[in-house]
Amino acid sequence: MSVSPSIHVSVMPEETLEWLDARAGHTMLDGTLGGGGHTRLLAERVGAAGRIVSVDQDPVAIERARQELASLPVTLVQANFCELEHIAAEAGVEKFDGALLDLGLTSDQLADRERGFSYEADGELDLR
Template identity: 55%
Template sequence: MSTDRAPVHVSVLPAETLTLLDPQAGQTWIDCTVGGGGHTRLLAERIGPTGRVIGLDQDPTMLELARSRLAGLPVELVHANFDQLGEVLTARGLDRVDGVLADLGFSSDQLGEKARGLSFREDGPLDMRLDPTAGATAADMVNTMSEAGLADTFWEFGEERHSRRVAKRIVERRAHQPFTTTADFANVVRSCVPRSGSIDPATRVFQALRIAVNDELGALDRLLAMLPRVVKVGGAAGIISFHSLEDRRVKQAFREPTVWQQVTKKPVEAGDEETARNPRARSAKLRVARRVGNR
């Protein structure tokens, strides 16, 4: 992806996020998912020149894309996944911070880059890695994983009812022609899954594969377990999720009364005006909690 342009991604729930997190001048905050830098900029403008925002992203290209948007603000950008938050803070001599924000959706800039292979709408390499510098690709996974493993992945991470049929067909096809492109893979999936309404039959399998390739739920579990150790008492944590597998985990973690006071009893969702302007916001759910306890 070229970085000589501004990000096209539009951050979801910007006003609600800022109001509920309530960052103050001089504080130190973590944006776990910089993306195009929209939320990072909002935090940095609120905490002012005496504050500090450390912005993480597992995709170095996104960090470069956001850099110009954040120029002149008290922001340090770090190439790291959010489950490395503890290590990032330790390396900077920090024990705890005033707040943490994580937007778990991937960026429109990433989705629009064919080489990522995140979308089945345009043909591209079957990659799907959010960090293109590390890990196995989606092609590696679908061409080597067992039939049972594929079926379990599609069911667990995509809730695909036809997971076993899809897995069987993948294994049959790859025996004589390995998968290399998103269009080819999507067409094979479509041949196994009946269409239901306007949703493309490949949607759930693509979601499941992307989650598995990037260990998204594992990373979220590690972040949620880490938050009580890194957020100061009185500090806040906010997480924006985009599907039920993520939201259930966040909801459960923030229900621990000895650690968190829930600021949002129910997830905050975008209103009609925002969804009309930014359709991606339709599935966004924001949960915020404030750290309680003695430590």
């Protein structure tokens, strides 16, 4: 499956990196992958000796990240972050040095008329 690049802009990137204190060699969790911006920043910060486990239940977000972040130390998991204990065990992680949950929707989800997240375009709304 080929997906278009993300239009989502991660908020407060420098503040996020500073607050999480991500350093070379750290293992970090991005529990809400979304457009992949924070995952990319964290992966660049932890370097090849580190690792990012990035989670999203949206298969489109996972596929986009698979294409855009392939060269970085990122493990992608399609799941909900509430399954963290299982996710960590499956990824072989005993502890994370830091975790990020940027809760909400991404611009990508809102812009896609087929997803049903916005009433600004004609189409069915997802009212689950």
